[in-house]
Amino acid sequence: DTEVTQTPKHLVMGMTNKKSLKCEQHMGHRAMYWYKQKAKKPPELMFVYSYEKLSINESVPSRFSPECPNSSLLNLHLHALQPEDSALYLCASSPGTGFTYEQYFGPGTRLTVT
Amino acid sequence: AQSVAQPEDQVNVAEGNPLTVKCTYSVSGNPYLFWYVQYPNRGLQFLLKYITGDNLVKGSYGFEAEFNKSQTSFHLKKPSALVSDSALYFCAVRDWDDNNAGNMLTFGGGTRLMVKP
Numbered sequence: 133d134t135e136v137t138q139t140p141k142h143l144v145m146g147m148t149n150k151k152s153l154k155c156e157q158h159m160g161h162r163a164m165y166w167y168k169q170k171a172k173k174p175p176e177l178m179f180v181y182s183y184e185k186l187s188i189n190e191s192v193p194s195r196f197s198p199e200c201p202n203s204s205l206l207n208l209h210l211h212a213l214q215p216e217d218s219a220l221y222l223c224a225s226s227p228g229t230g231f232t233y234e235q236y237f238g239p240g241t242r243l244t245v246t
Numbered sequence: 247a248q249s250v251a252q253p254e255d256q257v258n259v260a261e262g263n264p265l266t267v268k269c270t271y272s273v274s275g276n277p278y279l280f281w282y283v284q285y286p287n288r289g290l291q292f293l294l295k296y297i298t299g300d301n302l303v304k305g306s307y308g309f310e311a312e313f314n315k316s317q318t319s320f321h322l323k324k325p326s327a328l329v330s331d332s333a334l335y336f337c338a339v340r341d342w343d344d345n346n347a348g349n350m351l352t353f354g355g356g357t358r359l360m361v362k363p
Contacts, residue, residue, distance in 0.1 A: 136289070163349055174336055174353035175290065182349060222289050229349050231278050231340045232297045237289035 135159075136238035138223050144244045147213060153241045155206040155223030161236070163229050164206040166198060167222040169240070175222055181206060182229045213245045248273040248341045250320075252354035259327045259361055267322040267357045269337030278340035279320045280351065281311055285333045296320060307331070327361045334358050 136157045145151050155164065163182050167175035180188035181200040195217075197209040206223055220240040226233040250271045259265045271277050278297055282290040294305025301313045311322045322335060337354040 138289075165349070172334075172356070172358075174356055175351075177350055180349045188349060224290075226349075232295070234280055234292045234295055235351060236292065237282075239289045240287075242287070 136223055136225055136236050138221075138238035138241050140241060141239070142242045142244075144246060145210065145213065146246055147215075149213075150209070150211045152210065153208040153221055153223075153243075155208075155238055156204055157225040157236070158204055159225065159227075159236070160203075161225035161227050162203060163226045163233075164200065165224040165226075165235060166206070166208050167224065169220045169222055171220075179208075187229075210243075213243075215245050218243055218245045248277075248339045248352055250279070250337045250339045250352065250354040252335075252337055252357045254357050255355075256358045256360060259359070261329050261361050261363050262326050265324050265327040265331070265359065265361070267335050267337075267359060269320045269322065269354055271318050271320060271337075271339055273339060277313075277320075279311075279313065280338040280340075281305065281309070281320075281322050282336045282338060282353075283333045284336065284356075290336065293322070327359075329361050329363055332359055332361045 139154045166178040169175045177190050178192045179198045184200045195212050199207040222240045223238040224235040226235045280295045281293040284290045294303050296303050296313045304310045309324050335357050338351045341350040341352040
């Protein structure tokens with residue numbers, strides 16, 4: 133299985149809602165990532181988990197809260213988002229934390245904040 | 247911080263013709279370079295990478311890339327373009343933060359490839 137899955141595919145939420153994005157991989161990868169991508173722009177790194185521990189937080193607002201319950205799962209909890217947070221949220225994984233590893237991306241969750 | 251630049255927002259090519267998507271890099275130390283492709287409303291798919299060794303790297307779907315150290319470039323190429331190659335292409339470089347955590351990718355701005363029949 134060489135796939136990263138993300139649910140839901142689409143999410144519409146109000147600014148007062150609480151929702152979660154889910155990412156799953158069964159490739160035995162030990163590093164997992166969240167990215168935010170605006171239309172026609174490159175992905176921007178948000179968080180990196182290495183061996184289930186948060187290793188990088190790219191100064192992301194606290195309304196985004198990541199969680200890594202186990203080595204196969206990565207969640208992104210959302211609360212009190214702003215309309216400008218509307219974007220494609222991509223999850224990725226890589227075998228480890230070495231410089232040579234490529235990242236495998238999921239299809240993304242298209243988030244709209246109303 | 248490491249960086250890559252993609253000087254062309256869009257590249258147009260006729261089906262059957264060779265294509266080139268350009269990427270230049272700026273790094274301290276050895277460059278670790280990657281190419282990804284993104285189809286509409288999809289995630290990124292890995293095409294190929296340069297770590298060390300041969301300057302010509304072969305990847306998925308008939309793509310290859312040429313690493314040129316003197317020109318600090320890593321251009322993506324394909325001998326014969328297909329309409330189905332039309333997509334958004336990103337060059338990326340391995341980056342790291344102040345804690346020397348090398349788990350980061352820094353992407354170029356992307357190049358839209360349009361292959362016309």
